[in-house]
Amino acid sequence: MRSSEKTRVVKVSADRPDGRAITRAAAIIRSGGLVGFPTETVYGIAANPLNGRAMARLYAVKKRPRGKPFTVHISDLAAIEKMGCAITKEAWALIGKFWPGPLTIILKTRTGRKIGFRMPDNCVALELLRKAGVPVVAPSANLSGEEPPRTAGSVLRSMDGKLDLLIDAGPASVGIESTVVDLTRGRPKILREGAIRGSLIMKAARSNG
Numbered sequence: 001m002r003s004s005e006k007t008r009v010v011k012v013s014a015d016r017p018d019g020r021a022i023t024r025a026a027a028i029i030r031s032g033g034l035v036g037f038p039t040e041t042v043y044g045i046a047a048n049p050l051n052g053r054a055m056a057r058l059y060a061v062k063k064r065p066r067g068k069p070f071t072v073h074i075s076d077l078a079a080i081e082k083m084g085c086a087i088t089k090e091a092w093a094l095i096g097k098f099w100p101g102p103l104t105i106i107l108k109t110r111t112g113r114k115i116g117f118r119m120p121d122n123c124v125a126l127e128l129l130r131k132a133g134v135p136v137v138a139p140s141a142n143l144s145g146e147e148p149p150r151t152a153g154s155v156l157r158s159m160d161g162k163l164d165l166l167i168d169a170g171p172a173s174v175g176i177e178s179t180v181v182d183l184t185r186g187r188p189k190i191l192r193e194g195a196i197r198g199s200l201i202m203k204a205a206r207s208n209g
Helices: 019-030 052-062 078-082 089-098 123-132 152-159 198-207
Strands: 008-011 035-038 043-046 103-108 114-118 165-168 179-182 189-192
Touching: 008 019, 019 035, 019 123, 019 165, 035 123, 035 152, 043 052, 043 123, 043 152, 089 103, 089 198, 152 165, 179 198, 189 198
Parallel strands: 008 165, 035 165, 103 179
Antiparallel strands: 035 043, 103 114, 179 189
């Protein structure tokens, strides 16, 4: 879309989103567009990481350093294995306790690449991820360094004209970013404490040991 155009906003029910609206948004993601959408934590920007043009645009829109990766948002666990990662016993413990929910886990591929995964606890987000049919990365819908947005209105203040579509399903229920834990080194390491306290993460991980 041209930067002079305003972002199209589609309002949906948080509990029973319009399937046609979600289908249109999913098609935009597949074709390399950017879609703002709600999760339980904050609003995010969905993009197809297999599309180089989409990723270049996402980094530019976010004003984010190119070397900093984005978390992959998923609707089912099979997506983790499809991306070449194994689910460790610590990961299984945290998934069973906190997913779907505000937890990002970082796993390692067979080639040693690190990938962050999150399964949001939001039916609009999960339906969008299911219908996209491609991997979806989804950083928060704000400029890097700014406060993550809890509402569609907050997204538009910095992203109007930069996204192809914005799904408005009301305020994010949690309003705090996910906790990020690195599981690639054996012992879990909290990289960012967000909606879930780090002590709860460590306790859950130890319970499986």
